[in-house]
Amino acid sequence: MNDYPVRVSHLGKINIISASSASIVQFGDRGEVNAKVQALAVQRQQRHSRRREMFFESYSVFSRPLPAIIEPTNEFTDVNMSVTNVQPRICVDSVGIIAVSSCGMIFVGNGLTSTSETRVKHIRQFSAALPLPPIGGQCPTSLPPSGL
């Protein structure tokens, strides 16, 4: 049986309309990718120029630690993997993708390690009364004029 150490990717045609927000489209091999994006998606009733800037530090989703990946340590859960490539190529005729966004990654080629992290906080900001009363407190009649 043949054994090729590295497989080569052959791609006939690719069509990508949009790649945005720290997305990667790469043709060729790579060693390490470390992609990270933080986003505050704010929908405001008032114009942005009339409201204050917003800060990532105000929201806990941007500072909470990532869940730990526990590596196997003993001989029963440790996995030794051996790969035999009978064919030296991967062939794809055509690829069509409408959108790549928020650390989305398109790779044609081989790689070693890739790490990607996306944190998105969605906010709806109304200038009128709050739609729901806060838990254990009085519902204010309106938001402070310049507060967040």
Added chain:
Amino acid sequence: MNLKVINHSLYVGSIEMTAVASSSVFQIGDTEQYSLYSMFDTPPESVVVGPIAPLGPPEDADEAEGESSVSLASNEAITVNR
């Protein structure tokens, strides 16, 4: 544990995708390691509780495997009195 992988021929005709988003990966090739994290925080106001549009069951729902919840009852509109 020993895992032996044998990669034979891989020929793909056409791939059509709508979107690759939020730490997702589409790759043609080999790799060793991936660590993909995505955190998403959405306010309750953006979640529509009801009333929802009454959708019928999808086409060929009776023949779908592993979809025991497909029935007319689960697709009835929910009305919320405010």
